[in-house]
Amino acid sequence: MRTMPMTIAPTRRKTLFVSGMAACLATCALAFVAPARAESGKTTQVIVPYSAGGTTDRIGRLVANSLSQELGEPFVVVNKPGAGGTLGTAEVARAKPDGYTLGVVFDSQAVNQHMFRALSYDTFKSFTYVTLVVSAPHVLVTSKPYASLPALMQAAKARPGTVSFGSTGQGTSNHLYPLLLGNLAHVDLLPVPYQGGGGSFLPDLLSGRYDMASGTLGYFLPYIKDGRLHALATGGVKRSPLLPNVPTVAETYPGFEASSWVGVIAPAGLPKEVADKLRNAIRRAFNAPALKEQLLAEGYDIEVSSSDDFVARVRAESDRLGALIKDKKLGEQ
Structure with a gap:
């Protein structure tokens, strides 16, 4: 006896096709999201x-x-x-x-x-x-005898273009943030850029070759702790718990933030x-x-x-x- 071919109603065929496509897409997505890196090497x-x-x-x-x-x-x-x-x-x-x-x-x-x-x-x-x-957050540091950030800015106003800051190159954050501070304080600060990361940037700061620098707190913290650098202000929106007695720049110049x-x-x-x-x-x-x-x-x-x-x-x-x-x-x- 000849077996009659099985037929599937059009609605049923559509349902099976959609379900099959969904399963395929899910499997393909899983394979793409979590490729077998160990197997591929x-x-x-x-x-x-x-x-x-x-x-x-x-x-x-x-x-x-x-x-x-x-x-x-x-x-x-x-x-x-x-x-x-x-x-x-x-x-x-x-x-x-x-x-x-x-x-x-x-x-x-x-x-x-x-x-x-x-x-x-x-x-x-x-x-x-x-x-x-x-x-x-950034911290503004100096090895010179400036007692505070206002004292530093007063010196900059008294001697325009002579109070200097070091940076590790033009366009870096420790170049731009002092310039931004100078704009807020209405003073002209002198940039001293050290190209290529600045091998002598830190030694020159410690020796007082320039007046100040701005950089991440973690970078300068060891030198602040051992007394070779003095922290004038931090750039966060609030005081750092690591330097609770050091004011933020924004306490003197509202709106300033540097991180x-x-x-x-x-x-x-x-x-x-x-x-x-x-x-x-x-x-x-x-x-x-x-x-x-x-x-x-x-x-x-x-x-x-x-x-x-x-x-x-x-x-x-x-x-x-x-x-x-x-x-x-x-x-x-």
């Missing part, structure tokens, strides 16, 4: 666009180590310094958005488009902003699920008690954030400091 490259040994490099290595431990996959830091961090950052922009290339950027990410006339990438369109990681930050970026187009996975792993690691307490003691605040909050932070600083750069005619004209 691929290592995630974490590009730090600065030399080894600095703040960005240190936090970048903590990020890479944390992701390796949290996700059980290899994450390796690769230092690619040059051109104010733009060379390594450009390499992140050119990479495939497959989760195997990340970048660790400093606050210069917000201003480099104002400093360099022709970047090979767009600060906002070329990247996925995965998360902020840490921030640190640096480090965050993680990826090429534009990174799937949201992958960014979420990375961000959650970083959040777990940096909020673990041992690491969190260590970073807080060094003057850092943990700031693991959403992508939207990270982008908003970069845009706000780009607008604020971009206007200063234009006013001072800095960067490539």
Whole structure:
């Protein structure tokens, strides 16, 4: 006897097709979100666009180590310094958005488009902003006998263009924030830039070759504690618990705020699920008690954030400091 072929009603066929497609998409998405890295043998490259040994490099290595431990996959830091961090950052922009290339950027990410006339990438369109990681308030320090920030500014008013500050290069945060302070105080401060990270920047500050410097609290804290530097003011919105007797700049000049930050970026187009996975792993690691307490003691605040909050932070600083750069005619004209 011949078997009659089974027929499926049109409505039933449509239901089976839709269900099958949904299952396929879910499976494909899962495979993309959590690729078998161990099976593929691929290592995630974490590009730090600065030399080894600095703040960005240190936090970048903590990020890479944390992701390796949290996700059980290899994450390796690769230092690619040059051109104010733009060379390594450009390499992140050119990479495939497959989760195997990340970048660790400093606050210069917000201003480099104002400093360099022709970047090979767009600060906002070329990247996925995965998360902020840490921030640190600046502290204004001196090795000279200025008793307070008002005393320093009074000296600057009395001797226009002679009270100097050191920085690790034009367009860096420790160059721009003193200029911003000078605008608020209506004084003309003299910048002393040290290019390429400034090997003699700190020794010259300690020896009194220039009057003051602004930089992250963690960087200067050991020298403040041993008495070689005097903290005049901090740049946070409130006093630092590490220096509770040191006033903020805003107590004298309302509205002033100065801090640096480090965050993680990826090429534009990174799937949201992958960014979420990375961000959650970083959040777990940096909020673990041992690491969190260590970073807080060094003057850092943990700031693991959403992508939207990270982008908003970069845009706000780009607008604020971009206007200063234009006013001072800095960067490539």
